[in-house]
Amino acid sequence: MSKTIKKIGVLTSGGDSPGMNAAIRSVVRTCAYHNIECIGIYRGYQGMIEGDFKEMGPRSVNNIINKGGTILKSARSKEFMTEEGRKKAHSNLSAAGVEALVVIGGDGSFTGGLVFNKEYDFPIIGIPGTIDNDIYGTTHTLGYDTALNTVVEVIDKIRDTASSHNRLFFVEVMGRDAGHIALNAGIGAGAEEILIPEEDLGLDRLLESLRKSKLSGKSSSIVVIAEGDKIGKNVFELKDYVEENMPEYDVRVSVLGHMQRGGAPSCFDRVLASRLGVKAVESILDGKSNYMVGLLNDKIELTPLEQAIKGHSQIDRELLRVSDIMTT
Amino acid sequence: MSKTIKKIGVLTSGGDSPGMNAAIRSVVRTCAYHNIECIGIYRGYQGMIEGDFKEMGPRSVNNIINKGGTILKSARSKEFMTEEGRKKAHSNLSAAGVEALVVIGGDGSFTGGLVFNKEYDFPIIGIPGTIDNDIYGTTHTLGYDTALNTVVEVIDKIRDTASSHNRLFFVEVMGRDAGHIALNAGIGAGAEEILIPEEDLGLDRLLESLRKSKLSGKSSSIVVIAEGDKIGKNVFELKDYVEENMPEYDVRVSVLGHMQRGGAPSCFDRVLASRLGVKAVESILDGKSNYMVGLLNDKIELTPLEQAIKGHSQIDRELLRVSDIMTT
Amino acid sequence: MSKTIKKIGVLTSGGDSPGMNAAIRSVVRTCAYHNIECIGIYRGYQGMIEGDFKEMGPRSVNNIINKGGTILKSARSKEFMTEEGRKKAHSNLSAAGVEALVVIGGDGSFTGGLVFNKEYDFPIIGIPGTIDNDIYGTTHTLGYDTALNTVVEVIDKIRDTASSHNRLFFVEVMGRDAGHIALNAGIGAGAEEILIPEEDLGLDRLLESLRKSKLSGKSSSIVVIAEGDKIGKNVFELKDYVEENMPEYDVRVSVLGHMQRGGAPSCFDRVLASRLGVKAVESILDGKSNYMVGLLNDKIELTPLEQAIKGHSQIDRELLRVSDIMTT
Amino acid sequence: MSKTIKKIGVLTSGGDSPGMNAAIRSVVRTCAYHNIECIGIYRGYQGMIEGDFKEMGPRSVNNIINKGGTILKSARSKEFMTEEGRKKAHSNLSAAGVEALVVIGGDGSFTGGLVFNKEYDFPIIGIPGTIDNDIYGTTHTLGYDTALNTVVEVIDKIRDTASSHNRLFFVEVMGRDAGHIALNAGIGAGAEEILIPEEDLGLDRLLESLRKSKLSGKSSSIVVIAEGDKIGKNVFELKDYVEENMPEYDVRVSVLGHMQRGGAPSCFDRVLASRLGVKAVESILDGKSNYMVGLLNDKIELTPLEQAIKGHSQIDRELLRVSDIMTT
The missing domain is CATH 3.40.50.450 (Rossmann fold)
Structure with missing residues (x-):
């Protein structure tokens, strides 16, 4: 039939x-x-x-x-x-x-x-x-696989400049309800911390993690953040919060946005x-x-x-x- | 213990x-x-x-x-x-x-x-x-995943020139014993035919397939060939064979080689x-x-x-x- | 008018x-x-x-x-x-x-x-x-500019594997009458030697140069060769010649071919x-x-x-x- | 001496x-x-x-x-x-x-x-x-040349999604005092309009240009904007302004940021x-x-x-x- x-x-x-x-x-x-x-x-x-x-x-x-x-x-x-x-x-x-x-x-x-x-x-x-x-x-x-590659390629570039200046970068990636991109691209890009909607890391643990990273001798740090993370501050507020609490850090923000949807x-x-x-x-x-x-x-x-x-x-x-x- | x-x-x-x-x-x-x-x-x-x-x-x-x-x-x-x-x-x-x-x-x-x-x-x-x-x-x-991306990116470039000239390209990729790269990158690159060690397509079926492709109105064709394919001719002999039997084709060969092992x-x-x-x-x-x-x-x-x-x-x-x- | x-x-x-x-x-x-x-x-x-x-x-x-x-x-x-x-x-x-x-x-x-x-x-x-x-x-x-980028990107990949294995690579690039691609991409890729149609380096100087490179402590070497170079041997004959005269080298050949014409x-x-x-x-x-x-x-x-x-x-x-x- | x-x-x-x-x-x-x-x-x-x-x-x-x-x-x-x-x-x-x-x-x-x-x-x-x-x-x-390539590659990706949705994108690129990146990458990416510090296009001409683009039958539009442009609104204010004045447009913003400094x-x-x-x-x-x-x-x-x-x-x-x- x-x-x-x-x-x-x-x-x-x-x-x-x-x-x-x-x-x-x-x-x-x-x-x-x-x-x-x-x-x-x-x-x-x-x-x-x-x-x-x-x-x-x-x-x-x-x-x-x-x-x-x-x-x-x-x-x-x-x-x-x-x-x-x-x-x-x-x-x-x-x-x-x-x-x-x-x-x-x-x-x-x-x-x-x-x-x-x-x-x-x-x-x-x-x-x-x-x-x-x-x-x-x-x-x-x-x-999804293509977007992961796009994100890690961009973070590789950001890492170049982060390492050259010993800086901390917050990189916001797509993912309102799901942290798949942030989690996988974060691991792939060697991120020091990853914030996803599926769990609330909490502001204290973020600071602690950044302090640990600094102490361990790392010269630069990348934090990958999903749009829909649960930390309660948007990425720009987060920058201000971290800079207030850790004045030794000069934080930069990069919101990757729509480029993640495109490409071969x-x-x-x-x-x-x-x-x-x-x-x-x-x-x-x-x-x-x-x-x-x-x-x-x-x-x-x-x-x-x-x-x-x-x-x-x-x-x-x-x-x-x-x-x-x-x-x- | x-x-x-x-x-x-x-x-x-x-x-x-x-x-x-x-x-x-x-x-x-x-x-x-x-x-x-x-x-x-x-x-x-x-x-x-x-x-x-x-x-x-x-x-x-x-x-x-x-x-x-x-x-x-x-x-x-x-x-x-x-x-x-x-x-x-x-x-x-x-x-x-x-x-x-x-x-x-x-x-x-x-x-x-x-x-x-x-x-x-x-x-x-x-x-x-x-x-x-x-x-x-x-x-x-x-x-393996990286090599597949390298191969399709290169074949995308070859496709540019193949389409511009209505040509047939034979692209040899790595794989002495296994056709994984050829098969997956061949599909990913939209190859018209794929030769792998795991099966012997045979010269006749290759010619037939190329004729079919020509008849279907395709302006260019890519054949992806694993190093270890079983067709009995190396890629340069194959070019000669096809040109003899299908004089309407101007065949080009590209052996991708070691670049497949490198890259981020x-x-x-x-x-x-x-x-x-x-x-x-x-x-x-x-x-x-x-x-x-x-x-x-x-x-x-x-x-x-x-x-x-x-x-x-x-x-x-x-x-x-x-x-x-x-x-x- | x-x-x-x-x-x-x-x-x-x-x-x-x-x-x-x-x-x-x-x-x-x-x-x-x-x-x-x-x-x-x-x-x-x-x-x-x-x-x-x-x-x-x-x-x-x-x-x-x-x-x-x-x-x-x-x-x-x-x-x-x-x-x-x-x-x-x-x-x-x-x-x-x-x-x-x-x-x-x-x-x-x-x-x-x-x-x-x-x-x-x-x-x-x-x-x-x-x-x-x-x-x-x-x-x-x-x-031309695009082709140079294509060539250096590919040689960057070949360099990965060359360095990992301490190998010598001969990379043939386009240029029947002109060495522009070979010369510029050769410098861009950090090639140890470059052969172009505009001058005949000579086999002896090539060997000498490779010996110098080895002595200087380099772990790998890339020689970039224009199609139309004047050294009198094709790239595969050159490989045989160098391996005969410098048995310490395991030479690999890569002919980049038509991919150089394509791409965004x-x-x-x-x-x-x-x-x-x-x-x-x-x-x-x-x-x-x-x-x-x-x-x-x-x-x-x-x-x-x-x-x-x-x-x-x-x-x-x-x-x-x-x-x-x-x-x- | x-x-x-x-x-x-x-x-x-x-x-x-x-x-x-x-x-x-x-x-x-x-x-x-x-x-x-x-x-x-x-x-x-x-x-x-x-x-x-x-x-x-x-x-x-x-x-x-x-x-x-x-x-x-x-x-x-x-x-x-x-x-x-x-x-x-x-x-x-x-x-x-x-x-x-x-x-x-x-x-x-x-x-x-x-x-x-x-x-x-x-x-x-x-x-x-x-x-x-x-x-x-x-x-x-x-x-500079590398940054131009980075920018056009990213805008190529944004264009994919812009075309698929018939959208207008504002892309902010680096250049506080000089519009070289915006002007060249804008032409390279096929931007419909380019805003640079060296001249003040004016809000009216921007709207006019976007209307012309829409009328000409273009399905999507990209406006490339240098950080230091003189139009008197930042990129997010500009989005609001255009959406108010041209409600037929759904504007998206992308600020490329530090990725422009990195890469091979x-x-x-x-x-x-x-x-x-x-x-x-x-x-x-x-x-x-x-x-x-x-x-x-x-x-x-x-x-x-x-x-x-x-x-x-x-x-x-x-x-x-x-x-x-x-x-x-």
């Missing part, structure tokens, strides 16, 4: 991440491989509502595997949160003959997809695309995107719906979308201990 | 790989964390024979986490293959009070370590450091190195010997060294299929 | 180089700025013969300033060497209303342009695009391309013909095409001395 | 910049080449006051040509601004037998050197090391550093004092230090026009 699907739509939604283009390419070519038509939907759910569609053959995705961003563009759509908006979207899909959707995005995008699925019984498969790695059901979201994807993200795209399309052809494809124990597996949304991707507590030992 | 170990030696051996320095740093700092002395042994087993040792405190490994190569240098030692050589090595270790060894290297290095262990009952823990990813007991060897390690390799180093030292303190530490299902696990050496790290057959679909 | 020109064609020809796209973008947008139409000609002179043209508005060149290769493709055209071919080309240009040409390429491309100009009195302005920097009338050709252009090449494109179009509007635009003393200047072709871009002899001092 | 100099000191001072290590290496090796002793002075003038010196032979600068930062460290010294401080410094230099100084830094560092020279008639040669390119007497300061130097900066170091030492040996070595018309030339300090490095006005045309 499910084999009768003849046309699949693909869209990217939410914050873009490196590897989204590689995933689009994979979805498009897997469709071509199975002689299914593929429709690219521009600007996420908003483009669905506006009927901003384009047929995509296998050559339309040449030379995009290594490009950051998303050729299908992304947008947040308030209109899709209304019944009216979703009705328009559905009617556009029907008119275009699209029978199933691959949604590349984060949990907000999946939530929208789930609502749509429930209203219209429309088959949806999600591909986790976000640099934050905060989705349950996959050890790696698309773009790493090989890991390109291969992962290729695998996820194949699995997403073939799951649809197998009659599956409301699943997310993800990487678990180095295999591509399905997780129910609801679980992916409600679950929480835990940080690896072992890494906190590794980070601690590394600052000896 | 095992807790009485007070001094650990660390060495790098065989071909160097990015992440070796990060692993040395981790071993040194984990020793310091546990109040164990750490001795760096230069130039692998050869330095062991020559007593080329140096005490390493936690500050001696500052600012090396992001450096390619190995500050302890590496060498192949013929002398260590002799009983005489190993005797000298053991006597140097004894004189220096070294009671256990962490060996960072590939299967050749582990084999040497195993022989040494059997003769002198000397505790050894291996850390898999090689770009080839050809070691059983870990899904990723140190340096990726964040993945830095974090992996940090985790492996901690586990290696703590396994010794737990009384373990003759194990390799490795990454299995995203956890650091022990595998008996003998198994690591004799086993074979299989390529992921699913990736062959993904590669096939991607060239649609 | 010259102000009556209403349509300009632009093409890329010969080997591609980073910055060609930035130059195309600049030509297209400068045309738009002056309300001139711009026609892109695909695949160089061959596309001119085949009438492979496309109108290019300012938005057609969005997001290409940072892309390697050339979106107009390049090709070598035997047909354009014939009168018949050039006749077809001229008739296509006339039919399309193209009244002047901007040719982005090397001296081969300029020579073709000059012949065409003489036969048809067709206004031509050249933009020097080649990584070799071998064109008279500009201190920098487009792509450096900021220098992007700015230079932007400046050259403006000057090329405005020179045509000023009634100029048969000139090359180039960078001289940090200003964009015109050089007669004939002079650019016949002249020879000299290496800076001072650099040979700097290189010598640096290997102290 | 001047030939009697037997020992030269070298220091880095002020903000660090990529290429400082390459310059140190060049000074050290040029000294060795001429059989002069070389003394490294740590932490700039402060280390001079504290006698923090180290003899540097040619092997002490192995493998630093490609490292960012400065192995001699840098610091700002208030003490050196006092007579007392300079007296200590001079007495330390005398005790160590140092007879001349090479000062690598910006105009603040040169001013300090000049005062010292006047008080003690101590020969000083300056090497311009700062990313800002704001020194008279050289078309390029050390680190470009080939250009490495070669320039090598040339400047040779000339600095040989100028001392020629009896010169109180000069800065710089690049003028592709040659290394001397400029009196006073002139270098008082003069002002002008931006190239032609580039403003090129930038304007490029945004057509």
